[in-house]
Amino acid sequence: MKAGKVKAQGEEGLRQSMSWLHTWAGLIFGWVLFAMFLTGSLAFFRPEITRWMQPEIQVQPTPAVQAAQTAQRYLSEHAPDAKRWFITPPSNREPLIQLLYQVPKPKPGERGFVRIKLDPVSGQSVTGRETRGGEFFYRFHFELETAFPWGRWLASIAGMFMLVAIISGIITHKKIFTDFFTFRPKKGGQRAWMDGHNVLSVLGLPFHLMITFSGLVLFMVMLMPAGIQAVYENPRQYTDEVFKSFKVTPPLNQPAPLTPIAPLVEQAQQHWQGNVGRVTVNNPGDAGATITLVRDAADGVSFGRLAPYMRFNGVTGALTESEDDLSATVKTAGVVTGLHLGLFAEPLLRWFYFLVSLAGTGMVGTGLVLWIAKRRQKARPGDVREAFSLRLVDGLNAGTIAGVVLGVAAFFLANRLLPADMPGRQIWEVRAFFIAWGGSLIYAFLFQRRKWQDLLGIAAAALALVPVVNVFTTSRHLGVSLPAGDWVMAGFDLTCLASALLFGWMARKAARTRKSPAKAPAKTRPERAAVAKNAVAGGAPAATIATSSPIAQAPTAHIAPNHGAYEPRGDTP
Template structure:
């Protein structure tokens, strides 16, 4: 493949070639500017995105005491939601009750209560429910899974601004992919060219370009869907302004189905069991159940059933809380636009096709992370070769990447130690310490970097051991997560040891 600087320096002998050369040069310049401006945020979103693929499994790992089961009856959903309803704040405003699973990726029954207290503060409470009776067994705490998800979808910034920023990053990444293709006219022709025996910059450039090409379909899908999901709030607002004269409720109804309306107060809890049994008439598993305004007959209960034969997967059966069936929303017979919107989330998170697809998404998300990192390494190597090194900026980049790894390892360690409430503090503390250390010692950054990797790996190995000592053998999903934590720790430790010897 043509090296970027060679393309910049090449002088064409015909007007057409000269025009192509100038176009390629402009694409390289725009690609570099976009990459440098957003590289750190893209790296964070890409790395945490790889682990967000397994967020449900990590959540079950953090609640290893939860009983697992393949499915539950309608009566169990009824009892679990009734108990959650009874636990509400009587002086607050109840927004919704939600039941999750059991699912293929998290075979446990979780119940969530969303409410607003007297002071106007939003509160969310999660429980694990007994899959045989629906009794709430205890609160579900998943600070590590929440930390990883929040970093991925909102960078832990306030709502909705964090999501909007991540959505803009998705747009930026999509632009990077397109400009990267246009900047390298021979990118497909040279899809298997690897010049690892050349200088460091050439080797990094070739591997960077090869991973970019091999993962191109994934990169395009991931960045496009990520941008759309992140900016969904703005898109709904735009649809409301354009098509519904600013009425956001009508816009939401066009996308999500019927919304709650004012109705009489219910004397009894909504008949959830009969709704579930109606939704299951063809044997499809219940994936999610959402009750909005449970005490109101005009409220809405949505039962999502899963159809693995479809990419959009989910069909929603929507009932009034009085028990009356309203309509079926989504699924095989839905309009193309509704089905396309429903495909965005499965396409972004890899929740279709079972674990083979999940593992593919994990690997490709790590590859995208590596492409971002190697792009920066190429830039630093270019500056070094040009006699314009930026050691402090290089050290800052290494501190950011190593610090994130160390921070996530520290969060995993405290979660495995039963101190999950410290996960966020451990992550940010380890991250900030590593960043400050390498930034203050730029001349030693290349020496300190592998030591930070070694420390991260050691922390994960210890975390896996502590979890196993506490919980023992707890089923396929939580033990698979623990084994993965151990394997990742060993990989990081080996990388750190090898890096120290170079």
């Protein structure tokens, strides 16, 4: 019996330690993680968002062979002296031909890369309104709009804390499978939020583990460079050996015509029985030119840089190097990276990625709200420092959870409302995002009592306004896109409306919570023990004490399931 008690106490002590770690690991970077999860969720639809934000561009994709011929003709005319050409054939998600070339003599401080988009039918460059489009969310997700490499370091550190929070949360949960099926929204207060946090956490647990770990693997070279530095004298050697399709070959400085690229694309597609995802030409117009074709990432899980490739002599067109059977190490790295990016996912799986990633966003948000609920429960009356910390965290919660969503809506609205020919308009779109987020934080601290219901309501209104503004600013609104079956434009508007309904419901719940009278918090464990002791002293039967205090022996409350009950104070939703 004693051994059993010691074991039980040891398990409970471990869970208590993990609970503390889970709580603080989730809080310290919780606001950054919320923004990273939300923008990462949106990044799964990066091409579709960009297409919505450039409504004047309407093209249809063409076969890769025809696109390669069109791209070579354009680059031979406009960039014959470039060091490298990068050609991305069109696809259903990105119907334009995307070109990138490196000029031979860039300006000081610049890498000298120029991006061009071509109409695959006419072969002419396409210029829509200036916008970062979905690329903004993709870049913000891992760079946080901060100078290189500091943004990536901050995102990586936040990812490490997220991984610690997930693992400690698994250990903390006693009834992890029961929590998957337990959700009691009618209970209200902390219990409903705790159930929601548990359901969102357990629902996508394998996905959250995968996406967090694989995100750290993406920055493995930056985070742990010691092994590479010990083996390679020059980091470029490591890059050329691992990412063979990106290998930079030297020129011979002897002019020679470039062989046609289209037949090579056709040859590669027949060999792979799949599509070509990228064409790289090193030293076009030189006798040392090489043409490298990489298989499309959508044909498999492995990421494009770690996918099968074929390299040809740029003058004769002869195959010089290829790799179809990748090593186990390269396959593993490519699959881990590919799983994180999700480029292989077809529409149904892509929506699954999006929704489960949104569940992760909700998991972080509900965890932040629960932190406040628990601390208010245990707050000591008259403690000024504790009251200040609660106001600070609650303000950051409201200003970030509602503010980032409002920022996303402001980003989309700015795209439609700013003049299409306005210089630097893409900068102002990004500024609109941060102005809305910053304004939400200020509002949250100025109006403590109303912040949740007001900010959630404003976010809902802004999201609902996006498709409305789209009606008056473009000809590709729901009235046109739905009958035409244009699901990129229609799906975007419908998603905004669905999101508006969700945040409108949340604002309504926050308003009800604020108006409802606050109830006294549950007694702490010492208080319950004192009540039980007094009851015994007064002659109350032991059975009565046991039934009147069913959780008297429960461990100290923390952000974990089934520990205590609480009704919220103030306006915390």
